[in-house]
Amino acid sequence: MSYRVGVPQGLLFYDYYPLWKEFLNNLGAEVVLSSKTNKKILDSGVSACVDEACLPVKVFHGHVKDLKDKVDYLFIPRLVSVKKKEFICPKFLGLPEMVKNSIEDLPPIIDVEINLRNSKLNLAKAVINAGKYFTSNMFKVYSAYNDALNHYKRYQNLISKGVIPIEAITMYNSFFNTNNKVTKSEATIMVIGHPYNIYDEHISMNLINKLKSKNVKIITPEMVDVKKANYYSSKLPKRMFWSFGRKIVGSAFAVMEEKKVNGMIYVSSFGCGLDSILIDLVQRKAEQRKIPFTLLTIDEHTGEAGINTRLEAFLDMIKWRLKNEDYFSTHG
Ligand code: SF4
Structure with a gap:
């Protein structure tokens, strides 16, 4: 059975979407994106989220609401650290809880923790935990991730050549075709x-x-x-x-x-x-x-x-x- 996994087009979407999409697809899941941010998404995020949150977090809530009735799972990893001895904003750490507490009737959330502060090896743990939602074959999970990583490197390569991420996301399968050159x-x-x-x-x-x-x-x-x-x-x-x-x-x-x-x-x-x-x-x-x-x-x-x-x-x-x-x- 192919699960539909919702990926909100907000927060770290622009950093990691090609990696997540390829990984989930390789495990047999269908990835469903929320609509691009628009006034409706913004307004519904603002009404769902606590007032103190920053705008991108509010917008993210709007994306979750846009997706919640269309998918079997929501993909909202709990990001603590993406590099040794470093942190990212604490808002990402509590994001799955924030969403669960603000929005009712959500499908299950894939909220695997990504914490590379002490060691890169924790990434393997996160990959296994995410893969478990779709298969018990760990070899399949690793190979799905390695293949996704190769796609992701192509995406990063495009951006380093001056392509805007949103354009790179739509074209990362044809990575020599850059169209961002301003004459x-x-x-x-x-x-x-x-x-x-x-x-x-x-x-x-x-x-x-x-x-x-x-x-x-x-x-x-x-x-x-x-x-x-x-x-x-x-x-x-x-x-x-x-x-x-x-x-x-x-x-x-x-x-x-x-x-x-x-x-x-x-x-x-x-x-x-x-x-x-x-x-x-x-x-x-x-x-x-x-x-x-x-x-x-x-x-x-x-x-x-x-x-x-x-x-x-x-x-x-x-x-x-x-x-x-x-x-x-x-x-x-
Ligand atoms: S760094 Fe944190 S507080 Fe600042 S915009 Fe991003 S999520 Fe919001």
């Missing part, structure tokens, strides 16, 4: 923040497509070489033990130090504690390197018109700066 771009801008903020078209108010339509070349943290990002984040006076922080700060520092961008746009959710530190670090570096920086803070009440106005003013300023002068204050 003769007028400026290069780094769009920085958590993947679920910058790649979700509804949350970011279509920021990436808006920039592309203005002939801007885009760099995101996922496109920066991991070794470089690690190198630059290791130069911070204190070790960054948040995986998101290491990637965001390290990749931002790398592109600024290597003079690869003309401007930085940080997309953040209102109330994100982690971002309050990361934004400050990135903004200070931008000021030091005289690189224009702007922050877009988004919550469920943010209006698109205001974002558009700020974006246009920011782009005009960068283009004017590139045309007229190499150096002037990033703050007017």
